[in-house]
Amino acid sequence: MTTVDYSKDVSLLAHLLRRASFGPTPDEMDYAVEVGYDNILKEFLNPKEADLVPHDMIRRYHVAQSDLRNQGAAYWIYRMLMTKSPLREKMTLFWHRIFATGWAKLIQHRPILNQIDMFRTHGMGKFDDLLIELSKDPSMIMWLDNQDNHGHNINENYGREILELFSMGVGNYTEDDIKETARAFTGWRVVNPEYMSIKMRNNTARPYGYMSWQFEYDDEDHDKGLKTILGQTGNWNGEDAVRIICEQEGTAKYLARHLYHYFVEDELPVPQWPHEPPRNPEAIDLMVQSYFDNDHSIKAVLGTMFTADFFKDIPARYARIKSPAEMVVGALRLAGPIELPSMDLLAAEDACTNMGQALLNPPSVEGWQGGTEWVSTGAYVQRVNFVSKVLSDPDKIGLRNIIDKIKEKASSSNLTHTQLVDFCLDILGPLDVMDSTKSSLNKYISRYPDLSWSDKSGSDSFDEAVVSLIQLIVSSIEYQNA
Amino acid sequence: MHNNGAHDLSKTTKKMNYVTTVGFNTDFGGRGFEHPASLAIRDDGVIFVASRGKRTSKQTIGIQRVSKNHEFFGKIGSYGLGELGQMVWPTCVTLDLDNNLFLADEFLNRITIFDPDGEPVKYWGEKGSAPGQFDQPSGLLVRGETILVVDSKNNRIQEYNLDGGYISQWGEEGVGPGQFSLPWGICEDSHGYIYIADWRNDRIQKFTSKGEFVESFGESGSSEGKFNRPSDVAVDTEGNIIVTDWANQRLQILDREGNFLIEERGKGGLNPWAEEYFEAQQDEKEARASFVPVFDTDVDDPSEISARIEPYFWDPVSVELDSDDNIYITESNRHRFQVFEFCEGN
Numbered sequence: 001m002t003t004v005d006y007s008k009d010v011s012l013l014a015h016l017l018r019r020a021s022f023g024p025t026p027d028e029m030d031y032a033v034e035v036g037y038d039n040i041l042k043e044f045l046n047p048k049e050a051d052l053v054p055h056d057m058i059r060r061y062h063v064a065q066s067d068l069r070n071q072g073a074a075y076w077i078y079r080m081l082m083t084k085s086p087l088r089e090k091m092t093l094f095w096h097r098i099f100a101t102g103w104a105k106l107i108q109h110r111p112i113l114n115q116i117d118m119f120r121t122h123g124m125g126k127f128d129d130l131l132i133e134l135s136k137d138p139s140m141i142m143w144l145d146n147q148d149n150h151g152h153n154i155n156e157n158y159g160r161e162i163l164e165l166f167s168m169g170v171g172n173y174t175e176d177d178i179k180e181t182a183r184a185f186t187g188w189r190v191v192n193p194e195y196m197s198i199k200m201r202n203n204t205a206r207p208y209g210y211m212s213w214q215f216e217y218d219d220e221d222h223d224k225g226l227k228t229i230l231g232q233t234g235n236w237n238g239e240d241a242v243r244i245i246c247e248q249e250g251t252a253k254y255l256a257r258h259l260y261h262y263f264v265e266d267e268l269p270v271p272q273w274p275h276e277p278p279r280n281p282e283a284i285d286l287m288v289q290s291y292f293d294n295d296h297s298i299k300a301v302l303g304t305m306f307t308a309d310f311f312k313d314i315p316a317r318y319a320r321i322k323s324p325a326e327m328v329v330g331a332l333r334l335a336g337p338i339e340l341p342s343m344d345l346l347a348a349e350d351a352c353t354n355m356g357q358a359l360l361n362p363p364s365v366e367g368w369q370g371g372t373e374w375v376s377t378g379a380y381v382q383r384v385n386f387v388s389k390v391l392s393d394p395d396k397i398g399l400r401n402i403i404d405k406i407k408e409k410a411s412s413s414n415l416t417h418t419q420l421v422d423f424c425l426d427i428l429g430p431l432d433v434m435d436s437t438k439s440s441l442n443k444y445i446s447r448y449p450d451l452s453w454s455d456k457s458g459s460d461s462f463d464e465a466v467v468s469l470i471q472l473i474v475s476s477i478e479y480q481n482a
Numbered sequence: 483m484h485n486n487g488a489h490d491l492s493k494t495t496k497k498m499n500y501v502t503t504v505g506f507n508t509d510f511g512g513r514g515f516e517h518p519a520s521l522a523i524r525d526d527g528v529i530f531v532a533s534r535g536k537r538t539s540k541q542t543i544g545i546q547r548v549s550k551n552h553e554f555f556g557k558i559g560s561y562g563l564g565e566l567g568q569m570v571w572p573t574c575v576t577l578d579l580d581n582n583l584f585l586a587d588e589f590l591n592r593i594t595i596f597d598p599d600g601e602p603v604k605y606w607g608e609k610g611s612a613p614g615q616f617d618q619p620s621g622l623l624v625r626g627e628t629i630l631v632v633d634s635k636n637n638r639i640q641e642y643n644l645d646g647g648y649i650s651q652w653g654e655e656g657v658g659p660g661q662f663s664l665p666w667g668i669c670e671d672s673h674g675y676i677y678i679a680d681w682r683n684d685r686i687q688k689f690t691s692k693g694e695f696v697e698s699f700g701e702s703g704s705s706e707g708k709f710n711r712p713s714d715v716a717v718d719t720e721g722n723i724i725v726t727d728w729a730n731q732r733l734q735i736l737d738r739e740g741n742f743l744i745e746e747r748g749k750g751g752l753n754p755w756a757e758e759y760f761e762a763q764q765d766e767k768e769a770r771a772s773f774v775p776v777f778d779t780d781v782d783d784p785s786e787i788s789a790r791i792e793p794y795f796w797d798p799v800s801v802e803l804d805s806d807d808n809i810y811i812t813e814s815n816r817h818r819f820q821v822f823e824f825c826e827g828n
Contacts, residue, residue, distance in 0.1 A: 056682070056711050056729060059785070059797065060664075061588075061618075063517045063571075064536035066797055067789070067815035071536070110789060191777055191790075198769040205507045207756035208816045209796070212789035214780060346537070 013037055014429045015317050018482040019263050020044050020306065021086035023330035025398060026405050026427050041306050045124070045299055047085030053078075054340065061341035069210050072109025073352065073359035074345040076116060080329045081338060087302070091123040092116050093325055094262050096359070099134055099166055100367030101143045103360050107203050108210045111139035112360050124299040127255065127291075128246045131167065135238050138190045138213030142200060144365070147193040149186050151223040156182040161365060162245065171274040172250035173230060180227040184241040187222030190214060246296050249288065256287035259301060264311055265319040266371035283310040317432070318481040321374050324355035324383070326482060331387040331474065334428075336398030344390075351386040355379045375480070384475040391470050394463040402427050403466050407453065414452030417445045424469050433478045445469055498733075498822045500749040501808065504529070504548060505818025506756060511541035513554040513755060515817045518546075520574040520800045521810060522583065528555065530583055531812070531819070532572040535561065545575060545585065547600075550804075550821060552754045558600035559585065567594065567602030574667075574800070576622040576629075578644055584629060588618035593631060593646065606646030611636050614648040621668035621714070623676070625691070630668060632678065637662040639678070639693060652693035657683055660695035667714025667800060671721060679712040679725070686715050686725060699723060699740040704730050704784075707742035714800040718807045718824065726798040726811060731784040733798060733811055735824060748788075748795035748813075750820050788815070795820070 013032045017024040020041070024032065032040045058075060059066035065075045083089040096116060103109050115137045122130040134140055135158070141147055149155040159182025163173045190196055190213040199210070227236045229244050236244075245251055257278050261267035264283070268276050278284045286308060287301050294300030305311055322330070328348050338344055352359055356379045357368060375383075394403060406423045407413075415423070421441045425431045433441075445451075445465060453459040473479055508514030517534040524530070527549050535543035540561035547555035562568025570589035577583055582603070583596040592607035593616075607616045617635035624630075628649060631640045637655035642648055653662050663682035670676050674691040684702040686709075689695055700709040710729035717723055721738030733746040752760075760767040776794075779787045788796035796815035803809060812819045 055785075060666075060681075060711075063519075063534050063797075063814055066785070067517075070538065114786070192773050194769040195766075195773040198766055202763070202766060204763075204766070205509065205817075206759055207506050207752065208750065208792055208818055209507050210789075211792055212786060214777075214790055 011430055011432060012312055016041065016306065020090065022080060022326055022333055025333055026402060044087035045303055047088045051079065051083045051085060053082065057340045067209060068110035068113055069108045069205060072113050073349040076113065076359060077329060077348045078345050081332055088120055088124065092119040095119040095123050097367045098258055100362035100365055101139050102362050106139055106142055107200050109360055110212050115139045124302065127296045127298055128242055131242045131246065132239055135185060135188060135242065136215040138215055141188060141190055142213065146185055147189040147197055149182055151186045151221050154179065154182045154186060158182065158185055165366060167245045167254060168248060168250040169254045169273055172248065177230055180229045181241050183223045183227050184229065184236045185238045187218040188238055189216055189218055191216045252288040252291040253284060255291065256284045256301065259287065259305060260284060261370065263305060264316050266321060269369040270366065280310055283308065318478055320482045321371060322480060322482045323370060323374060324352045324357035325359060327383050327387060328352050331390045334398050335390050336396045354382045383480060387474040388471040391474060392467060394467050399467065403463055406466060413454045417442055417451065420445055420451055420469065424466065424473060428470065428473055431478055433476060437476050437478060441469065441472060444472055495826055496824055497827050498744060498746045499825055501821040501823055502550065503750045503753050503818050503820050504550060504552060507817035508542055509539040515546055516542040517814050518812050518817060519572050519814065521802055521812050521819060522575045522577045523802055523804045524577060524581060530575050532575045532585060534572055543569060558596060566605060573620045574622045576624055578624045584622050586619040586622050586631065588620060591616040591619065593619065613651060620666045623668045623670055625670060632665050632668050634664050634666065669716045671717035672719060677715045677717060677723065679715050681711050681713065684709045684711065686712060686723060699736060706745065707736065713798065716801045716803050718803055724801055724809060726801045728798060729784065731788045731795050746822065748793055748820060750793045750816060750818060
């Protein structure tokens with residue numbers, strides 16, 4: 001096997017930043033090249049502190065994002081744009097896809113954003129802790145009706161989904177395990193369950209708006225009898241059920257396959273997983289081993305994955321279709337920072353929805369499948385149109401930075417058509433495109449006969465050429481993939 | 483900066499008495515408010531409340547007219563991107579001595595005048611930083627024949643005659659005396675001094691009527707006498723300084739020297755509009771019978787606590803006084819205002 005010096009492989013660094021981040025800006029790419037693969041990965045895996053979010057500015061000017069009855073997706077997109085810890089934020093998106101919770105039933109966005117915040121805190125920690133926090137999460141309790149799960153009369157909804165969708169997948173448990181797990185979670189509810197439930201069911205903000213929910217354990221409503229979960233018998237409570245679940249190999253495999261699907265290569269839709277093997281069983285085995293070797297640490301599994309050859313090797317590159325959120329956030333980050341208040345955030349929320357990923361409102365408890373689900377004909381048009389529009393103004397800070405960097409690369413104040421195409425592809429990634437794509441780009445840019453910027457007129461024309469070329473590049477299949 | 487440190491609570495013989503809660507959340511117009519931003523009280527008891535609403539419920543955007551006794555007199559103005567009488571992001575309403583109503587809009591960057599019958603008369607302003615232009619105007623203060631506009635993102639105060647004719651301006655961005663960081667509310671005391679909620683500097687600044695800096699009160703924090711993004715200020719006839727301490731989700735009252743006197747977290751309760759609603763929604767009424775409105779929360783963030791505890795202030799954005807010094811606190815996120823009296827007693 002040929003040994004590759006990955007730390008100096010710019011193309012590989014771009015690959016990492018497309019997957020572990022929302023795609024690099026030119027400045028971030030420069031920084032990654034400077035510090036190298038291992039160090040940038042270390043920074044991603046070990047975010048030092050919470051992101052500094054100007055909540056006061058958001059709440060003062062975007063008033064509807066203060067009570068967060070709605071516009072929660074716009075708020076979250078702003079955080080994705082501004083984060084200094086992109087992997088942590090991508091993990092919140094990852095968990096939102098799996099622990100899919102939606103406002104269509106819950107009516108308000110605020111508790112779901114509290115759940116997203118919980119993902120920020122626990123999303124890269126021990127899987128057991130994450131599942132316990134998820135089980136206590138008020139929006140999950142209301143989403144899967146655990147406030148109706150009583151010691152004398154169980155509601156098995158959460159007991160079913162924690163096994164089927166959140167940890168192990170179909171085929172690793174029995175119907176009895178579902179009922180017994182549900183019994184373990186009896187008494188796990190929210191404060192004021194009757195009134196909160198009926199406000200949600202009636203979809204009413206009257207008389208004085210919504211109330212955010214708080215977890216409450218009601219010991220009197222908990223079933224204290226013996227339970228047998230996945231072969232283990234005892235007087236189990238919810239924490240015990242989570243411990244038993246997290247000990248299972250099926251749980252580790254299910255988690256590994258989800259991470260592989262999200263970060264490495266598009267897998268089959270989840271409902272097919274019980275019937276079809278993973279695309280790369282060896283990769284899954286490696287991640288499962290990491291899970292058990294590191295006390296169920298999600299961060300450790302991520303580290304194993306991002307340093308493995310199966311992630312770094314050429315076939316994994318561009319092997320995923322960007323999700324709408326990745327497309328939208330990546331384009332906005334390229335365009336440059338957003339000053340509050342900004343209607344761009346509301347447009348970004350709408351764009352995600354139109355592309356098929358209504359954040360905080362997944363299509364069902366199964367979340368989004370990803371992969372080819374993202375590229376129906378209509379959705380593809382939405383993807384291209386949104387990104388082209390966002391990247392249309394050469395005076396936006398990010399685009400101006402790109403244009404200036406292209407000029408810096410040139411040895412004189414003009415470029416050939418081929419040079420401009422190469423420079424743009426380099427700065428937008430670097431992006432490795434097919435020969436046919438490159439040929440089309442060269443043909444398109446030839447409509448600008450003079451690519452010099454020595455005077456005002458030439459400079460304006462050069463800006464227009466660069467912007468047009470970037471708009472074309474972002475509509476290419478290579479840019480649409482990650 | 484004024485020292486708010488040591489103070490003697492035994493000097494405080496007054497207390498906050500809850501009077502009533504006026505409001506009701508309405509998404510699609512009708513009796514109630516949505517995200518109210520400000521209110522103005524007319525001598526006859528009619529209260530004008532500017533509802534900011536949201537983009538999915540534009541019918542409520544406008545100025546609702548109500549009374550402290552829970553009467554509803556309809557709405558004036560409407561959502562719209564530019565015609566006379568329209569608004570998008572209202573921030574403040576105030577009245578002149580002839581009962582003309584002035585409205586600031588931080589999206590349209592204009593001040594609109596409504597006559598005493600509620601008919602729009604004229605507007606002035608456009609986005610910019612030149613004299614006569616605005617960048618997100620917030621607070622308004624009528625002083626006889628002139629009006630002061632807190633031109634928030636330009637970090638300055640502009641003075642106009644009541645027809646919108648530009649007179650002067652003062653203030654600039656900064657943290658020093660007389661400088662601002664996104665100022666919001668404004669008021670005047672009985673001696674003509676002007677007080678401004680210097681929002682992102684976490685302080686209240688006091689000026690002469692000519693805009694000369696006098697002193698400032700408060701600093702960043704959540705303990706007594708400190709502020710976290712104060713949104714508005716009022717001064718009662720005794721000179722007490724009443725502040726909506728927005729991000730701390732409370733009302734604070736300081737004496738005229740700036741010493742802390744008392745704070746209030748809110749006591750909102752059901753009003754006749756709410757009671758009528760529950761009569762028509764028996765299932766909700768029955769469920770509410772077991773509702774515990776105030777409970778121990780497991781978070782520290784005052785905004786999240788307010789989101790969970792219905793009686794508490796949630797984003798108190800303005801404070802106004804009536805002629806009896808009753809205190810009216812507008813809460814953006816609970817779609818209501820609470821009324822208190824600051825009176826003698828323990």
